[in-house]
Amino acid sequence: MGFLKSTAPNLPAPPKEYHFPYFNQLIRQLNNYFNIHNSQAGLSLDNITATTLQLPVGALVLSAGNNDNIQPLANTFLRITAPGNFAVRGINSSPRNQNDGRVIILLNASGFAMSIHNEEAAVTAENRINTGGGAASINASRVVLIYSVKDLRWQLIAHEN
DSSP: OEESOSSOOOOOOOOSSOOHHHHHHHHHHHHHHEEOSOTTSOEEETTEEESOOOOOEEEEEOOSEEEOSBOOTTOSEEEEEOSSOEEEOOBOOOSHHHHTTOEEEEEEOSSSOEEEESSOTTSOGGGOEEOSSSSSEEEOSEEEEEEETTTTEEEEEEEEO
């Protein structure tokens, strides 16, 4: 991977609400900025080459029922287990200024139903999840979320039932 230009890429302005077309456009703009010659070549920066992108992975044990302000710590990918059906109603966003744009992936590995609550009033406002829909909650086996300091919310980007 090499730089085509010596200036920053021209990225699209973030929308008021995060949505899939925005991320497609963002990836296309980054792809235009970086010249990828060979997908087997890896990433290179200052003569350091990596052939893989590795994200911090962690396990998270939740209780059956409602889980408010869960603690992802420094992990990006969280494999969740629980002893029964459970709901994620909020995710700790502290410190907010360090979480702007942070992506978290939740994987339900419990064998029980996982629901993600939309704008749960019982949760601290800046830890709430905006699912982008009018439903009180969605059922999902996997979810991708990004934190927006501007909105003071975790924004649901994608989910799979």
